[in-house]
Amino acid sequence: MDAAEFRRRGKEMVDYVADYLENIEQRPVYPDLEPGYLRSLIPNEAPAEPETYEEIMKDVERVIMPGITHWHSPYFYAYFPAASSYPAMLADMLCTAIGCIGFSWAASPACTELETVMMDWLGKMLQLPEHFIAGTHGHGGGVIQGTASEATLMSLLAARCKAVRRVQASNSELPEAEIFSKLVAYTSEQAHSSVERAALIGGVMMRKVPTDNSYAVGGDMLKKMVEEDKAAGLIPFYTCKHTFMCYPNNLLRFLFLPGNKENMWMHIDAAYAGSAFICPEFRPLLNGVEYADSFNFNPHKWLLVNFDCSAMWVKKRADIIGAFKFEPLYLKHENQESGLVTDYRHWQIPLGRRFRSLKLWFVFRMYGLSGLQAHIRKQVGLAKEFESLVRADKRFEICAEVIMGLVCFRLKGSNELNQDLLKRITNGREIHLVPCQLSSRFVLRFAICARTTESRHIQQAWHHITQLTFELLQEPNH
Amino acid sequence: MDAAEFRRRGKEMVDYVADYLENIEQRPVYPDLEPGYLRSLIPNEAPAEPETYEEIMKDVERVIMPGITHWHSPYFYAYFPAASSYPAMLADMLCTAIGCIGFSWAASPACTELETVMMDWLGKMLQLPEHFIAGTHGHGGGVIQGTASEATLMSLLAARCKAVRRVQASNSELPEAEIFSKLVAYTSEQAHSSVERAALIGGVMMRKVPTDNSYAVGGDMLKKMVEEDKAAGLIPFYTCKHTFMCYPNNLLRFLFLPGNKENMWMHIDAAYAGSAFICPEFRPLLNGVEYADSFNFNPHKWLLVNFDCSAMWVKKRADIIGAFKFEPLYLKHENQESGLVTDYRHWQIPLGRRFRSLKLWFVFRMYGLSGLQAHIRKQVGLAKEFESLVRADKRFEICAEVIMGLVCFRLKGSNELNQDLLKRITNGREIHLVPCQLSSRFVLRFAICARTTESRHIQQAWHHITQLTFELLQEPNH
Numbered sequence: 037m038d039a040a041e042f043r044r045r046g047k048e049m050v051d052y053v054a055d056y057l058e059n060i061e062q063r064p065v066y067p068d069l070e071p072g073y074l075r076s077l078i079p080n081e082a083p084a085e086p087e088t089y090e091e092i093m094k095d096v097e098r099v100i101m102p103g104i105t106h107w108h109s110p111y112f113y114a115y116f117p118a119a120s121s122y123p124a125m126l127a128d129m130l131c132t133a134i135g136c137i138g139f140s141w142a143a144s145p146a147c148t149e150l151e152t153v154m155m156d157w158l159g160k161m162l163q164l165p166e167h168f169i170a171g172t173h174g175h176g177g178g179v180i181q182g183t184a185s186e187a188t189l190m191s192l193l194a195a196r197c198k199a200v201r202r203v204q205a206s207n208s209e210l211p212e213a214e215i216f217s218k219l220v221a222y223t224s225e226q227a228h229s230s231v232e233r234a235a236l237i238g239g240v241m242m243r244k245v246p247t248d249n250s251y252a253v254g255g256d257m258l259k260k261m262v263e264e265d266k267a268a269g270l271i272p273f274y275t276c277k278h279t280f281m282c283y284p285n286n287l288l289r290f291l292f293l294p295g296n297k298e299n300m301w302m303h304i305d306a307a308y309a310g311s312a313f314i315c316p317e318f319r320p321l322l323n324g325v326e327y328a329d330s331f332n333f334n335p336h337k338w339l340l341v342n343f344d345c346s347a348m349w350v351k352k353r354a355d356i357i358g359a360f361k362f363e364p365l366y367l368k369h370e371n372q373e374s375g376l377v378t379d380y381r382h383w384q385i386p387l388g389r390r391f392r393s394l395k396l397w398f399v400f401r402m403y404g405l406s407g408l409q410a411h412i413r414k415q416v417g418l419a420k421e422f423e424s425l426v427r428a429d430k431r432f433e434i435c436a437e438v439i440m441g442l443v444c445f446r447l448k449g450s451n452e453l454n455q456d457l458l459k460r461i462t463n464g465r466e467i468h469l470v471p472c473q474l475s476s477r478f479v480l481r482f483a484i485c486a487r488t489t490e491s492r493h494i495q496q497a498w499h500h501i502t503q504l505t506f507e508l509l510q511e512p513n514h
Numbered sequence: 515m516d517a518a519e520f521r522r523r524g525k526e527m528v529d530y531v532a533d534y535l536e537n538i539e540q541r542p543v544y545p546d547l548e549p550g551y552l553r554s555l556i557p558n559e560a561p562a563e564p565e566t567y568e569e570i571m572k573d574v575e576r577v578i579m580p581g582i583t584h585w586h587s588p589y590f591y592a593y594f595p596a597a598s599s600y601p602a603m604l605a606d607m608l609c610t611a612i613g614c615i616g617f618s619w620a621a622s623p624a625c626t627e628l629e630t631v632m633m634d635w636l637g638k639m640l641q642l643p644e645h646f647i648a649g650t651h652g653h654g655g656g657v658i659q660g661t662a663s664e665a666t667l668m669s670l671l672a673a674r675c676k677a678v679r680r681v682q683a684s685n686s687e688l689p690e691a692e693i694f695s696k697l698v699a700y701t702s703e704q705a706h707s708s709v710e711r712a713a714l715i716g717g718v719m720m721r722k723v724p725t726d727n728s729y730a731v732g733g734d735m736l737k738k739m740v741e742e743d744k745a746a747g748l749i750p751f752y753t754c755k756h757t758f759m760c761y762p763n764n765l766l767r768f769l770f771l772p773g774n775k776e777n778m779w780m781h782i783d784a785a786y787a788g789s790a791f792i793c794p795e796f797r798p799l800l801n802g803v804e805y806a807d808s809f810n811f812n813p814h815k816w817l818l819v820n821f822d823c824s825a826m827w828v829k830k831r832a833d834i835i836g837a838f839k840f841e842p843l844y845l846k847h848e849n850q851e852s853g854l855v856t857d858y859r860h861w862q863i864p865l866g867r868r869f870r871s872l873k874l875w876f877v878f879r880m881y882g883l884s885g886l887q888a889h890i891r892k893q894v895g896l897a898k899e900f901e902s903l904v905r906a907d908k909r910f911e912i913c914a915e916v917i918m919g920l921v922c923f924r925l926k927g928s929n930e931l932n933q934d935l936l937k938r939i940t941n942g943r944e945i946h947l948v949p950c951q952l953s954s955r956f957v958l959r960f961a962i963c964a965r966t967t968e969s970r971h972i973q974q975a976w977h978h979i980t981q982l983t984f985e986l987l988q989e990p991n992h
Contacts, residue, residue: 183866185866
C-alpha cells in the first residue's frame, strides 16, 4: 500500500470509525457466541500472497464485530469507562505516523518535553502540591505509564530500592536478599489486585489492612500493624492507597500516616477517581496527597484520552530513576548530563514508548478545562439519576455511597437472587453490567462508561432492569 | 468535536500523515535544539476554554516537528528500526475506535481470540516448534506484550515461581524469601539491559556469562558457572539468550544447555532478529528454539507492525499464568473455566490491553508472507551494500559480521577519532547514527531502519560519511 492508496483507505477508515461510533447503539452491546468462535472463521495460516483491502474490511464485519463487547456503547455499564474522544483519536493517528520510540530525550526531544509539560498542565489541573510539578527547576515531575499497574509496580520498586539503601547505610554488611525478606508493604484489603501483584513481582511481603464499614482503612489500624511488624524485626517500607471505583471516598478516610514518619513510601493510586479531581467540588477527596511520594491516575479511564495513558507523578525524580539506571553506550547522548534532560526509560518497565502526550495535548486544548469538568459532572449526574431510580424502588437497595460515576446496587434478598438477575441482564444483551462483592454480598455495579451516554439511556436501562426483575420475581422459587 | 467534524478533521489528518511520510526526507533527520526548548513555546497551563483545531495543527508544525527525531526518514540509521506501514496504521485507527480493554475473554472475545490465532499464524511463519502453537488443544501459545522488556520480565517471573514450587515440593519448610536469595539467572555479558532489569525487579542474582570473540556465549562456560553455583548451594533457575542486533548470530553459537536438564527456564529474546526468521535462509539461526520455554521477538521492530507489538510464546501456558493469578469477582465471567478461554491479563504485567492483533492481521494479509520476506531481504541487501562500500575503503574496518540489517564499522584508529567522526555526523544532521562498544572499541552502528530506505540513500549516506572523514583527516591533530 503506497501513500496514495493510504489517502483513500485512510479516509474510508475515518468514515468507518465515525459510522461505527454514531451507530453503535444498534449493535448488541455484548456478543452472543461461544469461546473459540473465531478460529473457524479464518484460515489456519497467513496468506502467502497479498490479499485486497476490501477482503479485510469485509472480514472486520464478518469476523471481528460479532465478537466485540462494545465498550463505547451507551448501553455498556460494565467494568469502568475506557476513555474515548475524537481529539484523542486524531492525536493517536499523528502519534502512530511520527512513530518515534521516545526512550531518551535525544530519541525525539519533542516526545519527552511535551510529556513533561503536559504532566505539569495536568498536575496543575488537579491542584497537585508544587513538589510534583517539574517546572524548570523542580525535583519531582510526571510521566505517562501504560497502566496503573505499572505505576504501582514502579513506585514499589523505587521504594524497595530506597529502603535497601537506607538499611545498608547503617548496616552495610546486610545482604540485599536478607533485607528483601524483611520488607513489608501495606494496602487496603479492598485494594486492586495490581497492588498484590506488585508485591509478588518485587518479592516482598504485602499486608492487607482491614477496612471499616465504608470500605475505608483507618490510620490507627495501619499504625498498629506497622508497630507490630517492627517489633517482629520486619521493615515497613511502602503503603499503597488505592481508591477503588466503588468507594473513591476511602482516600479521604484512609487516615494518613505521613510516609516520612516511618520512612515508608506512600503511593496513591486513584486510577478512576483521579479525573474527577479537576473539579473543585471533588478535589477535597484528594486531600492528603501532599504526604504522598507518588500519585497516579488514569486519564484513559475518565478524562477522554484513549488507552493507554496512565499519569504518574513522583515527588523526587531521583527516587524513581534510582530504581534501575543502566546506560549502554548506544543509548547515551550528549545532552544527558545537563540536568535539563529527562530520559523516561529510567521511569518505567519497558524501554520503548509511544508519543502519548500528544493525546493529552489535543484533548486538553479541544475541550479546555471547562469542557473536561463538564464531562465529569455530566457523568456523575447520570449516576445520581440512576441512583434515584434505584432508591425509588423499594425492592432494591444502594450498597455504597454514590460519589462519582458508579452505582452499586442489589435486590434486597439473597446473593442467588441477584446472581439470577445479573444472568438475565447478561443474556438479554440490551445492557451490560458486571458484579462485585462488598462484605460478602453479591452486588451489581452500574458504571457510567460511554462518553455518549445520556439520560434516555439510563432511563431505558432501568426500565429494562425492572422488567427483568418483574419476570424474575414471578418465578415460583423466588 | 462531533462525528461530523471528526470526519472532516480525520480526513485532513490522513492527508497530513501521508504528506509527512511522503516528504520526510526534506526535514532534518535529527533536531537542532537545546534541552528545554519546548516549554517556552507553549503556555504554562491548560486552557480554561476550548481552542480551535486549526490552532493545534499550526502548533504541530511550530512546536512538535522541530523537536522530532524522524525515525521514518530514510536518513535515519540510529538505534533500530521502528516498524511502520500503512496497513498497520489503518488497523491502529480501528483498534483505537473499538477501544475495548481486552483483559479477559469476555471483555471482548474477538480481541482475545484474534490474538491467539494471529500468534499461531506468526509462529507458523517462523516455523516455531509445535508446542508453541495454541491451536485448539495445545498447552502453549502466544501473547502480544508491549515490549521485549516485559516479555523478559514475565518469563523470569514465571521461572522464579516454578523454581520456588519445585524447591518447596521437596522442602516445604523453606521460606520463599530464602529460596529467592539462592536463585541465579544467567545471561550473556553482552545482553540487553532489560535482562539485568528483569533480575533486579525480580530480586534474583544475575550472572553474566563471558562471550567469545564473536560476542557469543559458549555452553561450556555456562555449564561451568552453573556447576560452581550449585556447589555453592545456589539454585540456577533461568537463562536468557538475547540476540543483540550487533550479533544476531550469537543465538546459534550460544551452545544450548537444554533447560530441562538443569531445571532451568530458557528464554530466548530475538527482539530485532526474530522478524528475519520468516525467511528460510535465516531460520537456521533460530535452531535450538525447541529447547526454549519461552521465545520473544518484536514485530514492531522489523515486521512492518507499528509499536507496540512484541510477540511472545510459551511452551506451557500454565507456567506463565501461574506466575500470578488473581480473580476478583468483577473480572470473572461465565466462560472462564471452560478451558477454551484465554484471559490474557494473567500473561502480562498490566491489566488493560489494546486490540493489537488487528495490526498483525492487516499487515499479514496486505503484504502476504512473500511481501514480508521481500521487505526483510531488501533491507538486508541494503546493509550488504553499505558493508561493501565500507570494505572498499581501506581507511575503514567492519567490526562484526553483517548478517542482517546492521553494519558495525569504524575508522581504523583510535576511539577518539571515531568519536570525532560521529560528532561531525550528528552535527551535520544529514544522517543519524549512534555508537556502540564492542570489546572496548568505540564503533559506529549503521542500522537500516526506515521502510522507504533505498539504494540511493545508502550511497548518499556513504558519500556524506567519506566527505566528513576527508575533512576530519585533514585536521592537523589527526
